[in-house]
Amino acid sequence: MSKKFYSGDFEKQPQEYPGIQSKMSPVPDTGEETYQGSNKLTGKKALITGGDSGIGRAAAIAYAKEGADVAINYHPEEESDAQDVKAAIEKIGQKIVLLPGDLREATFAQEMVKEAASQLGGLDVLVLNAGIQQYQYDIQKLDSKQLRDTFEVNVFSQVHAIQEALNYLKEGSSIILTSSIQGVKPSAHLVDYAMTKSCNISLTKSLAAQLGSHGIRVNAVAPGPIWTPLQISGGQPQESIPKFGQNQPLQRAGQPAELASAYVLLASDESSYTTGQVYGVTGGAPIN
Ligand code: NAD
Ligand code: MG
Numbered sequence: 001m002s003k004k005f006y007s008g009d010f011e012k013q014p015q016e017y018p019g020i021q022s023k024m025s026p027v028p029d030t031g032e033e034t035y036q037g038s039n040k041l042t043g044k045k046a047l048i049t050g051g052d053s054g055i056g057r058a059a060a061i062a063y064a065k066e067g068a069d070v071a072i073n074y075h076p077e078e079e080s081d082a083q084d085v086k087a088a089i090e091k092i093g094q095k096i097v098l099l100p101g102d103l104r105e106a107t108f109a110q111e112m113v114k115e116a117a118s119q120l121g122g123l124d125v126l127v128l129n130a131g132i133q134q135y136q137y138d139i140q141k142l143d144s145k146q147l148r149d150t151f152e153v154n155v156f157s158q159v160h161a162i163q164e165a166l167n168y169l170k171e172g173s174s175i176i177l178t179s180s181i182q183g184v185k186p187s188a189h190l191v192d193y194a195m196t197k198s199c200n201i202s203l204t205k206s207l208a209a210q211l212g213s214h215g216i217r218v219n220a221v222a223p224g225p226i227w228t229p230l231q232i233s234g235g236q237p238q239e240s241i242p243k244f245g246q247n248q249p250l251q252r253a254g255q256p257a258e259l260a261s262a263y264v265l266l267a268s269d270e271s272s273y274t275t276g277q278v279y280g281v282t283g284g285a286p287i288n
């Protein structure tokens with residue numbers, strides 16, 4: 001088993017949604033020190049939603065280390081995490097564009113894509129990774145605001161962003177959605193979230209079929225339990241935090257940096273014949 005990543009218990013550490021990575025203990029590993037690049041994305045221009053923290057941040061750092069220029073979107077309350085990403089990517093030596101904004105606003109997703117393409121000078125890779133997860137054990141207590149918020153961020157904003165991005169993406173471009181093990185193996189306390197994660201998978205498959213003739217690939221990554229702000233800011237009950245991830249075959253939660261290679265592969269020309277697929281990074285739980 002890899003000794004490189006944290007495998008102990010976690011302390012309970014509640015935060016308000018959307019959660020700040022720098023306040024977590026241990027701070028999630030998003031690859032600033034651990035990811036090694038090798039020019040797999042030289043010259044590409046990528047937009048990553050939820051790029052301030054967790055899995056999206058690991059993708060942003062890895063993309064920059066692979067030679068891409070990167071724009072990240074995040075919720076305005078996450079400015080401090082976003083500034084840390086900006087500093088890290090400037091140190092790597094790539095361009096970084098910050099695009100704060102709330103993806104629950106219907107028009108924002110389109111404006112975000114326009115702005116990314118304008119400031120980066122084009123767009124080759126679109127990573128739709130932002131997500132809301134708020135646990136609720138009782139469907140009768142699932143209020144309509146939560147239901148709407150979850151669908152607006154996790155599903156509707158993806159459609160709006162893709163509609164706009166197709167004005168810029170061309171043959172060889174790649175769209176990557178972050179789904180979840182919840183999309184195929186839903187938990188009792190994540191009814192609304194799991195529904196949206198199934199939507200991510202069906203969108204991946206239908207869109208791959210629709211865009212294949214344009215040479216644009218569409219794939220999803222389906223993570224298992226990963227140590228990120230989403231989990232401690234309402235994604236799980238605090239009682240589940242200490243042993244979070246330990247029921248997986250690899251017996252620990254994953255760190256965001258352990259997903260970076262999947263996002264790099266799916267963005268790069270090395271996966272030129274891969275589309276409509278769901279890539280599981282789950283610590284061992286089967287996704288098929
Ligand atoms: P995270 O908290 O680091 O990232 C989620 C991001 O979503 C936030 O940083 C925020 O920028 C963005 N976001 C949320 N609400 C938003 C809004 N209203 N407007 C704009 N942006 C908003 O957590 P993460 O776990 O890295 O999450 C990234 C993706 O991974 C999500 O889609 C999540 O569903 C998925 N995922 C996570 C896990 C896990 O165990 N952590 C497992 C499976 C799937
Ligand atoms: Mg965040």
